[in-house]
Amino acid sequence: MGYECHICPLCAGPSAIYRCRECEGGELLCQNCMVSSHKQNGLHMIEYWTGHSFEFSSLKSLGLFFQLGHPFGVKCNYPKSPANNDFVVIHTNGIHEVSVKFCGCFDRNEPHVQLLRYGWFPATTHKPQTAASLAVLKQFQIHSFESKCSAMEFYQALSRLSDNIGTRPIRDRYRAFLVMIREYRHIKSLKRAGRGNDQRGIEGTKPGECAVLCPACPQPGRNLPADWKTRPAKEQWLYRLFLAMDANFRLKRRDNKITEDADPSLGDGWSYFVENEPYMEHIGSFGDQAQPKSTCSSHSAVNNSRLTDGLATSGVGSVGCARHDCMRPCSIGDLQKGERYANMDYLFLLSLNQKELQELIDLVVSYDIACQWWINLLKRMLNYSKAIQMDGGKLQSFTYLVPKFHLPAHITSCQTRYSFNFHQHVGRTDGESPERGWSHINPVALSTCEMGPGSRRDTINDHLGDWNWKKTHTMGTTLLRKIKTAVEESKEHTLLFHRYDLGLRSQKKMAKNVDKWELELIAWQQDSTQRNPFEVRVKTPTIDAVRRQLADEDKKAQEEGKAYVLHPTIGPSQLIAIGLELEVQQRRLYLDAESLGPHATEIQTNKLMKDGEDLSNQMNDWAEVQEKYIPSIISLRQDKIQPKKVTEPWEMSLFLPSSIPPPYLCNPRLQDVEWFLRSAQAHTALDELRRAIRLRSYLYIDKDRFARGQHANTRAQSTIQRTESKVKVATAKYRAARVAISSLAKFYTTSTWEKDFPELKDKDVRPLQAEPDVSKKGRRKKADPAEGHRKVSWIWGVVGDGTTVLENGELKDDLRVEWCKSHARAKRWQEEVLLLQEEMRRVLMFLESEAQTWKSRIGFSKEGMDKPTTEGLAAYAFHQSALRLELKSHFEDMWKEVDELVRQKGYKGKEKMEQANSVLETIVEEI
Template sequence: MMKADPMFSADPSYGAKPPQQALGNGKVMTIVHTNRVHHLPVYPCMCKKKIDIDIQLLHSRLYPASSKDPSTAFTFEALKFFHLIKVQTHLSTKNYSTLLCRLTNFIFPDETPRELGRVWQQWNHLINLKRYGFGHTNRDRKLDGAGYMTQKARYDEYVERTNKGNEPSTCYEHWAVADKNKAKKGYDSTGLVAIACSRHGCFAPGSVVDMQKGERQLNVDYALTEACITTHAESTHGLLFAYDINCQYCVNFRCRIADSGLQFPPDLPVTYLIGLFHVHGHKEECLWRFAPSYLSPGAGVTSTEIIESLWSQLNGAANITRTMTVSHRQEMLDACIADINWRKLQGLVPFLIRQLKKAEEERDEAQASFEGVDEAITPEQRDRWCEQMTTANSHRAADPTSMDVYNISVKKVEPKKDVQARLMAQEQANNAQLGVTRWVAQAIELQEHQIQLADLISCHKRSLTPSQSVEIQKKREFILKKLNSIMSEGEVLFPQAKLEEMSGQAPILRKICLCNDTCTCADEIAVTSNPRPKPLDVEHSLLPLPSCLDTCPIGWSHIIDVEEELRVGQANEALEALRVEIAHKSYLYRANRGAASTGKKAKTRSYNAIGKVDQGICNHVKRYDAAVWALDWLGMRSKYPMFQEIKPEHTKAVTNVYDPNARGQFDTSLSWIWMINAKSNSENAAYAAEGMQLNLPPIAH
């Protein structure tokens, strides 16, 4: 059909439209391809049995811009490429047309945006017919041709008639709840609500609805009921529904559906879940009531946060749809969502193969963990926990509070101040050994001041300004006064002990590396480490504590018991302070994520703030080490196996806080310092048993 013409052997117009249009029986047509806009002579068939020119163009893989006397046509390759560009990168028709014009000629006038937009709509419709046309049944109710976006007229009628009353919040005041009735001026739609498959990440047809104000329950109700209809949920065993605020949403769900007139299978069991990303922003009890990890059997290993990854793919379409008409916007969103689902379908086989390999690798690890827990418990505990798990999950749908059996009911560990108050109360009640607990506590506090002063001196070891020298001398004077006071009071409490003649040594403490990635403080640690304390320095003076003496005086068994309890409280107190500092450091890294990935030091406010937190972490690590060192010196370390050695990796910023979207975080767990209040390998400790019980169901499932 298309033949070369001598007059087009050279292009004197440099891509512009030639002045001559008629060429005998043919004419010059605008042909749009992926590389540029072409003006080529086209000679249609003139036989007696000829077909229409638009059909002839289609046979030549050219899509005409009109059916009658077309003057513009697009190659199939150009339309395929433009469709992918539009749904993948969300490029507007105008911008794509401008790119083609610039590839043709930088001063070439825009000629095709209107035709390209119209042809793409037809092309997109043909794609939908090709992919989904065979699947329609009489049960389909999308009468206006809606695909993933719901039918607008029926949805608007539902929104208008539905009661918009407020329900009291049962959890924290989340933005999704607090702003649900917050109106925004000048918007036809303030956002989207959609339903997607949590396992494979595909949008449900007809379930994407517009929000008129905030994220109201009536929007989610409509989207959920439409998704159940289009996916034939009534033929399944039940529905696992994950939503950010399900603790609030599930309260009156059935009543709202009955009052609104929506169709929902009355016998379909619904299990409400909250994704693992959002559940940690709820009350503590929401974790075991709604987290998928505690559903057994049911959700498997999934975060139920698939919709968040889908929004990240769809958010780019907002730039080009915000100024579109309602119908054009719906068509564009349908095309983008359909492409997301199509890509999911194309990649489903390799995805399932990868997931199967991953599951096989993790199965052995999970089995080993389960067997470790299973061997540590008694048969009575196993039977009781399995019965509690079965009962809780069977009543979960009707009463989520049945899952409270997973809650750890033991008390928190005692900090040093609470231990001191308890021991002093016992002394006063017995009217014996009065003042001993206070004396030992003061000595331990003085030791902490010594640690802080030693850290301060080590930080300024290379260069010391006059003001810093004065500050150090003031602290030394304070420690010396407190030491003299403790020694004087000790001579009154223990006149036969001869404290000044006692020998021993202060704890040898270390400084750990706090760099998140590449170590940049090796030289600093080498400079600031003190292999052996100097006895003449007040910050290394010997304290009259049982843990610091080579030999304890006769009759000090009560003193040893008091120091043991206070040291345990000191270790727990240091761990709690350490957790707070690490959390603070994580949020500082979130504000300046480059620091977490490089570990480099810079003279900026954010890095200085992180440096101060690191100093606090070092101090708390030394406080903890001093407590553990004392317990070891007293021969009590074996009684407290939960107090492990703190390593550099235990003090790093929590990745889930400063970079929630980082890869590979689903199976990572926090270090042991975050579990100290709920876990122990002591056979008779109540919190140890409940800690193992807490981990048993997810591992078993």
């Protein structure tokens, strides 16, 4: 730039000092050429050369104005129409102040129509002063879908694109931008739902009609065969609808005093949220009804209401598709005081209040508190409005299950009765689809929590619509991946089951047992109130029960004059039992001392010292009685068994029979007592360990879903750490019991203690599902395989190698349970293959049906509609029809080898499975 003469390449004139920052090439142009070349790009950013550097300029300052209402290059017949020099346009490259001339011809359109035809969305229909380009509105919508950025963040980014220094004043149009975004979203939703191509128009929109439907779910009239109702009974399960219910307490709304009247929804009840007025009337009538206490674990959704201070809405409840992660129409509602039955009942019943869905024969409902919620559902429904009631018999016939990840937090009986793994005709459904949906929508909560009620619902509706659409156009890849996995797993687990089953049947004594298990399994599958074959029935003895039994034996022996009693108040069984209790106290005191650390307070130190003194006194008293029963203890303590001086009570040896080394003698009666008590102690420790791990898993679920902020996270973490200490105590108790049993085992040569009490390694102390690792600051451990792939820790049921036989010759309980589970795994994977094939067929049929629906709208026209509007509607309908046909063709191409894959690769062991299935069918007929 070291010369003064600048030649414009367009006109060869002087004063070529302007350049555009967005046009390719960056040539210098004169003022006239810059304006002329930007008549169709009037929102570009330009600069001019001052002689020393480039500085910001604008096309408006160079004389460019926008003539609306006419094609490009056509002058207005009313040239005296005044220009609006203060018009603001929000575009993808910034916020611009431009000059606009509206058409003033006698047949002109309204100003807002002129703006829309130019591609600018007006902030108002009355004397608009602000508009946003359709490009920037679409860009924000997509950015908010993917990155969840707020409107404020996006608008501030546009402001910085316009002026990143802050020296040029930019007109604040943020509130106008919010209005335009909301209206744009609403109009696009109506357009995509075909409301512009429907005789009923916008006013005739029915509830849920703007929602994006799941193409893989059964929908009578859209994707089911014409004869689906008359198909054989054994095929009817393929037309089941799988629903999943859940609540989300992150989607709160603060009490900002904005009312429904001041901020209503633009399409109330037209998409995913239910219509607000009847919903609130229902909550007003039934929301305060008392809920029965939970008979399962202490689920907060049943027993407690969450804190609602400062909140207008504490979260949302929802009903979605359980297999394909889509949200259903009219299935979401605001929660006021936690997850009350009145809220969730309304959402569930209303989501089924469609004539097409009520035709469905069967339904599977997944809910994390299904074991409590469904019990009185029919009774509650009969009290509700007729508008949401349905056939009570059909409601009772539905299958209610608990999602797989939530199931470990339930009591043992629920873990089998409400398991997706054990119920037939559910495939590999996990019921956790709401959690995957919440992970997508939760980041939006940062902005929606401050919105008014209507704008919040409209925003969430828009995001859920995008989520459903993404699930739709990626369904080709998703279903293909799933069926490839299902075919391989079905093959493997079918062969594994037959290997296991034939191995048992090859033993004559076992064949009858297996037949009995089959009968029980079939009976339970037909009626879940029958005896559950998946439950362990052999109860392990508790230490309290064994203590009572031994005390009774001591009393009986004393009455018969055969008692081994050397103390007036403490018998041999009581002696050992007290010793075990002292051992537990030693362990607890040791953990307390370890937890104090170097900076313990004086109060904590004094308490530890007092507890230590109390324990020492108890141990001394017990030792005096012990010496009466085991005289060799006196010389044992005098000998140098403990070379170092013991100063802490938890370091002192109790010298129970299992820890008395030879040649010191101990009465066999005391060894027998400790053997029985230690066995019971090991079983009790495992029960405590399972309960503590299950509680810890539930606490992690609760923390991950709901704990936000330092205070809530600190409290949750403290509770988890207390539970973790219970896990450590139970682990140490089992290991101590096993060490004692191994020492006593030399006196019992026929014992199978190593199989009955396997070694408890650190890797065995794990839940049924993966959970965060506290030692790694919340990072998750590598997930254990799920039930369909799993190798669970032996602590959850299968003890040892599962082949130990009871003394009476019958197989242990765990062998029966494992046979049932192995059968269930094989069947679930087989069902998954069939379900996926059916879902693929439904997707293709749904897309074809939707394409034909849009095709039928091509000729739509209304009275008074002009030709350009009619042609535009026809073009849009044709485009939507072609889009769905293109998607169908794409899926067909992706899935063309699926049938061959299933036929050749899936069932090399199919003949064996068919034989087993024919046996089961024969048994069913006999029943």
